[in-house]
Amino acid sequence: MALYEHVFLARQDLSQQQVDALVEQYKGVISSGGGSVGRVENWGLKSLTYRVKKNRKAYYTLMDLDCPPAALKEMERQMGLSEDVLRFMTLKVEKHEEGQSAMLQKREERSERGGFGDRDRGSRGFGDRGDRGDRGDRGPRRPRETGEGAAE
Secondary structure (H helix, E strand, O other): OEEEEEEEEEEOOOOHHHHHHHHHHHHHHHHHOOOEEEEEEEEEEEEEEEEEOOEEEEEEEEEEEEEOHHHHHHHHHHHHHOOOEEEEEEEEEOOOOOOOOHHHHHHHHHHHHOOOOOOOOOOOOOOOOOOOOOOOOOOOOOOOOOOOOOOO
């Protein structure tokens, strides 16, 4: 059997329980096809970069699969028919990662740090350039050339 990582995006107006029910439904499809589902990670409700089927946010879920290609194809077919699933992507992998995925690790680091972004702005405001990018005095402007095509 082959190893896969499968991520799908569910609609924003679903509840977390409905997303969990979708996961259980697709787990059943994989197990009935002779495969098994390993790790399942719910990454939560995240903003999308652009609208997908009129949704600005989606529930992201990662599943580690060990199944034959036919079972995967059936699960993807059912996801394509479902109105609750916006997008999905499956990658074939050599082996599954141990522990948490990078997405969950990033979320935990952010919560430990207490910030929302990945950048530390310090005490500087948005408009303050600080010590970087200061060009100093540039000197006087050179005069504009006059001639054909030049504005007078």
